[in-house]
Amino acid sequence: MRRRAPFTALIAAYLVSVAGTSMSAIAIPWLVLTTTGSAAQTGVVVFAQLLPYVATQLLAAPVVDRFGLRRSLVWGNAAAAVAIALIPACYALHVLTPPVLIGLAVLVGLCRGTADCANGPLVPTTAEIGGIAMERAAGLNSGANRAALLLGAPLAGVLVTLLGPPAVVAVNAGTFAVAAIIAAIWVRVPESSTVDGLDVRRYLRDLGEGLRFARGDRLLLGIITMVAVTNLLDQGLAEVMVPVWARDEVGSATALGLIGAVGGGGAVLGSLLGTWLTPKLPRRTTFAASYVLSGAPRFAVLALSDSLALVLAAWFVAEVFSGTLNPVIHAAAYERIPPELRARVLGVLRSTAWLGLPFGALAGGYLTEAWGLHTALWVFGGAYLVTTLAPYVFPAWRELDRHPEPAPAPTPTAP
Known part of the structure; x- marks a missing residue:
């Protein structure tokens, strides 16, 4: 039990922080949408948070390696708690203008990106x-x-609905603080800090090693x-699109919560099934069929129906497959990458x-408007269907069914 305590604590901290983030993912877009009435402005704010978040996942990795995974996780979550708490504080002081909200969104993205770069x-x-087992760890x-x-x-x-979006964002700040405390106390792993030795040349070399390894593996590519697509x-x-559909067809943010809850329940069930079945079934077949069934049907249901009950049923089924x-993606990556x-x-x-995440909200907002x-739903849904057919077409995906030993790390070279 003591040997498994760091893993258990890591999963607990991750669960708490993601729960808070999922709450603000509803609260912040709803705050912008109801105060400005603009789908485009909503996309801009989401873009402002996601772009630095995604960039930090790549650019912070050499620093996280040398500063220490656990230290980066703790301090990243603590900084994110402070950054996101500034949003309701500025709202209460009546200074939360669109430029201020965009600036805070950028800061939150940077802090969250550092923490999640260490969590992976x-x-x-x-x-x-x-x-x-790696399949089980990835599934959990x-x-x-x-x-x-x-x-x-x-x-x-x-x-x-009851308290307003700023109160929900404040709760998210608290969840990041709790995650930092859990990680600081219980996520104990051997590590040493070598951040003093990370100059620009070494940073570029370390960053290049990760890029070269990913580029050289066809399955990872x-x-x-x-x-990404x-x-x-x-x-x-x-x-x-879902918030706009909820506003136009239902007229309440409660519909967003119901869609998220039903989809989350299906996804939890699907994750448990994936954790249990992944070692027993061909990975490629399971992965390819699940991707097709979890994607495009959701867009079609929203485009064709104004029934919340039908949307909830479609979301549950899609998320079970999703x-x-x-578990398949992460287990394959853990097996192929040297520690x-x-x-x-x-x-x-x-x-x-995740490079497309910021641009997805931006494109979805402007296309919808x-x-x-x-x-917009038909365009996005058609693109989704075409993309999910890739495992049936390209031979590299057959390597999903293999269980290779991690490849040796490349010899360091000067940038």
């Missing part, structure tokens, strides 16, 4: 200490994410490309796979 490689590190980490969404989304919908489309759907994706390169390569994978919600 800590999953296999703490799993190895606890003797936990993904399940924590899904469970946090299940808890956070409906609570956010209720609290936004395929995962990056496919996830679908994440872009998902972000436009979740951050802009919950099996991350000494995990922070850098996982940072490359996460940042490039220019062409209308239904046209």
